[in-house]
Amino acid sequence: xxxxxxxLFELEDKVLVDIRSPSEYEEFHIPGAVNVPLFEDEEKRLIxxxxxxxxxxxxxxxxxxxxxxxxxxxxxSFRRLKERHRHVVVxxxxxxxxxxxxxxxxxxxxxxxxxxxxxxxxxxxxILQHMERLLEDKSFLVLxxxxxxxxxxxLKRLEEEGYPVINLEELAxxxxxxxxxxxxxxxxxQKLFDALLYERLxxxxxxLIIVEDESRTIGKVHIPEAFWKRKxxxxxxxxxxxxxxxxxxxxxxxxxxxxWKEEAKSSLFxxxxxxxxxxxxxxxxxxxxxxxxELAEFLMVDYYDRTYRLSRKPIATIDCTSMEDxxxxxxxxxxxxxxxxxxxxxxx
Numbered sequence: 001x002x003x004x005x006x007x008l009f010e011l012e013d014k015v016l017v018d019i020r021s022p023s024e025y026e027e028f029h030i031p032g033a034v035n036v037p038l039f040e041d042e043e044k045r046l047i048x049x050x051x052x053x054x055x056x057x058x059x060x061x062x063x064x065x066x067x068x069x070x071x072x073x074x075x076x077s078f079r080r081l082k083e084r085h086r087h088v089v090v091x092x093x094x095x096x097x098x099x100x101x102x103x104x105x106x107x108x109x110x111x112x113x114x115x116x117x118x119x120x121x122x123x124x125x126x127i128l129q130h131m132e133r134l135l136e137d138k139s140f141l142v143l144x145x146x147x148x149x150x151x152x153x154x155l156k157r158l159e160e161e162g163y164p165v166i167n168l169e170e171l172a173x174x175x176x177x178x179x180x181x182x183x184x185x186x187x188x189x190q191k192l193f194d195a196l197l198y199e200r201l202x203x204x205x206x207x208l209i210i211v212e213d214e215s216r217t218i219g220k221v222h223i224p225e226a227f228w229k230r231k232x233x234x235x236x237x238x239x240x241x242x243x244x245x246x247x248x249x250x251x252x253x254x255x256x257x258x259x260w261k262e263e264a265k266s267s268l269f270x271x272x273x274x275x276x277x278x279x280x281x282x283x284x285x286x287x288x289x290x291x292x293x294e295l296a297e298f299l300m301v302d303y304y305d306r307t308y309r310l311s312r313k314p315i316a317t318i319d320c321t322s323m324e325d326x327x328x329x330x331x332x333x334x335x336x337x338x339x340x341x342x343x344x345x346x347x348x
Contacts, residue, residue, distance in 0.1 A: 002117040005126040014087035019098055028191035030123055031199045036077050038067055038098050078111050088113045095119035124191060127198040132226040134201050140234030141334060144213035147304040148246030149239045150320045151212045152253065157327055164206040171196045174219030179254065179267045193221040208338055235337060238314040242321045247296045255292060271303060
């Protein structure tokens, strides 16, 4: 049986099954879906090659041969999923031949599954449109401030305490600056970022959501226009901290992963023109001699702080030199906005 995307969110006790190849799944998928590939990457490549050389019928024939060779394994996988979940929902890219044929076979073996009509493409179209409606009654409390003041730590702590937080940089797997990928191994595509953002937004009931101030892009992903515009209308709070505290935060966040030094060096070359040759050489020498604390302070003063601009006038400024005091003041402000009822309308 086919179901529309909107019906997907009404199902309880469900599991989504992405039957595309592992590399397709890795690039983007519906959050929470498991991958049971009908074709492996090399098999899919061979089918595509045959399609281009000899046409659709030959490609279909090879596809059926490959699928039949692993039919027993597929049936066992779906039987196990069906034993654990009431609804098993199958999807591919466009809801085409792959999902249609697999669902027919599974149903013929008594394994009742659902097929997502239109596949991932229909899901993506739906979430981008529905995101605008979800945002209509939401407002944002936006944390802004210079690099290292502790915005990321604040978001994590608040989320742990149950506050409605959307950590955009965590979803994007990028910190959004020239050094934003240092120490981060995962990559997130635009499609996966949009899906993760939608699912997180959909899970929040509160009218006031806490986010960090971001530009339109975070690394290589773009914040959806509707979300970005709503964020820009939010209540901005500037977070400040002593320079030494900021340096400590940066070192804790950036230099823990293996290989960070080479990545930092690559990032330094990207801002070489901005720093000027003399300062660039100084920075490179600090890195090579592992004078990391000195380098972090140098980059904040001579690069990050020079490019920092407040995009909106903040409704409050909170000193985060003491993280605990900062958290309490931020929570008090959040409660005040909810109590006053102003969270339902954008800031002036």
